[in-house]
Structure formats: C-alpha cells, structure tokens
Amino acid sequence: MYVGRFIVVGPDFGAYRVSSRSFPNRRIVDRDGTLTVAPTPDAPESDNPYISYNCVREGGDGVVVGNGSHVDPVAEKLDAGYPARDALAESLLALDYEKDDYDTPRIAGVVASDDADEASYIGIVRRDALLVRAVSEPTLVATYEEDAPASVEFEADDAESAATGVYEMEYEHAVCAAGVTYRGGEVELAVENGPEDGA
Numbered sequence: 001m002y003v004g005r006f007i008v009v010g011p012d013f014g015a016y017r018v019s020s021r022s023f024p025n026r027r028i029v030d031r032d033g034t035l036t037v038a039p040t041p042d043a044p045e046s047d048n049p050y051i052s053y054n055c056v057r058e059g060g061d062g063v064v065v066g067n068g069s070h071v072d073p074v075a076e077k078l079d080a081g082y083p084a085r086d087a088l089a090e091s092l093l094a095l096d097y098e099k100d101d102y103d104t105p106r107i108a109g110v111v112a113s114d115d116a117d118e119a120s121y122i123g124i125v126r127r128d129a130l131l132v133r134a135v136s137e138p139t140l141v142a143t144y145e146e147d148a149p150a151s152v153e154f155e156a157d158d159a160e161s162a163a164t165g166v167y168e169m170e171y172e173h174a175v176c177a178a179g180v181t182y183r184g185g186e187v188e189l190a191v192e193n194g195p196e197d198g199a
C-alpha cells in the first residue's frame with residue numbers, strides 16, 4: 001500500500017518518513033540541528049514547491065515534525081509561547097492542504113519532553129477536515145489512505161531506531177526518514193537515508 005509521507009508521534013518521540021512515487025531522489029540533511037528534506041545532487045530539476053522543506057525543527061519546549069513548510073510556523077509559534085495544540089491548528093489551517101494534483105494533506109506533530117507537563121500532539125489538514133489531537137500512545141498519520149491519526153505498534157529506543165523503524169515499515173516507496181526523541185529534556189536527532197547512507 002502507498003500512503004505517501006507519514007509521521008509517528010509517541011509521547012516522547014517522533015518519526016517522519018518520506019515515501020514518494022514522483023520525487024524519489026531526495027534525502028534528509030542536518031543543518032545545525034534542523035533536519036531538511038532536499039533533492040540529491042543528481043535529482044532532475046523541479047519547480048514543485050512541496051518537495052524541499054524543514055521536516056524536524058525545535059520550537060519552544062517542543063520538537064516539530066512534518067511534511068512541509070508549515071513546520072516552520074509551528075516552531076515559531078511554539079517559540080512565541082503558543083500551546084502545541086494551537087500552534088498546530090493555526091499553522092495547518094493557515095497553509096491548508098497542498099494545491100497539487102492530489103490535494104495532498106499537511107501532517108505535523110509536536111513532541112514534548114517526557115518530563116514536561118504538556119502532552120505531545122499530532123495533526124493533519126485535509127480538504128475535508130482539520131484534526132489535531134494529544135497522543136497518549138504511538139500514533140500514525142499519513143498523507144494518503146491512513147489520513148486520520150490512529151494508534152500503531154511502534155517502539156523507539158532512541159532517535160536512530162525511530163528513524164529506521166519508520167523507514168522499514170511496509171508501506172511502499174520509502175525514500176528517507178528522520179527520528180527524534182525528547183527524553184529528560186534532551187533532544188536527540190537521527191536520519192536514515194537508505195542504502196547509500198554512509199556506504
């Protein structure tokens with residue numbers, strides 16, 4: 001099954017996978033602690049505005065994961081003191097689903113530290129809905145098919161296993177993945193760029 005991009009948000013971790021039929025020549029790079037989806041040097045030129053963006057970025061007391069340019073305003077709103085629910089709802093609604101051939105939804109999560117009072121959150125804006133929810137167990141949402149937050153069997157011992165865990169999930173056309181844990185106030189990031197990574 002092809003579900004496009006998806007995120008898993010656990011109470012104390014987040015993971016993001018790029019799956020893509022149309023733009024497989026991409027990888028995730030770490031730019032000073034922000035993870036960015038970018039074309040590989042050999043990728044054909046494209047003017048699609050939706051295929052290069054920050055996918056993991058710290059903001060306020062949380063870490064944002066998501067599939068597009070809305071990650072930045074969510075992080076900025078967290079920096080400004082918005083609660084995670086409001087930062088997600090406002091940013092998802094402001095940018096809305098993508099105006100491409102598929103009305104591709106925007107998905108995002110905010111991971112809170114396991115020792116914080118706030119919960120972690122997950123959300124999606126589709127053509128027909130805006131859903132934002134606190135998570136109490138690992139929860140997945142995808143751009144296609146699995147496009148409502150639902151609990152999923154997933155364990156992340158650390159950021160690396162979060163990234164490899166989503167990369168290896170059975171959904172088709174895996175391209176690259178990112179993982180983050182937020183435990184004891186410490187953010188840990190990891191990237192899984194597939195077979196060429198480190199080869």
Ligand SMILES: NC(=O)c1ncn([C@@H]2O[C@H](COP(=O)(O)O)[C@@H](O)[C@H]2O)c1NC=O
Pocket residue numbers: 004005018019020021022023037048050051052067068098100101102104105143
């Ligand atoms: N975030 C991404 O990495 C991303 N990759 C592709 N898209 C959008 O989704 C459309 C379909 O892409 P695909 O056939 O690879 O699933 C693309 O034309 C593009 O508008 C994306 N937008 C949202 O998921």
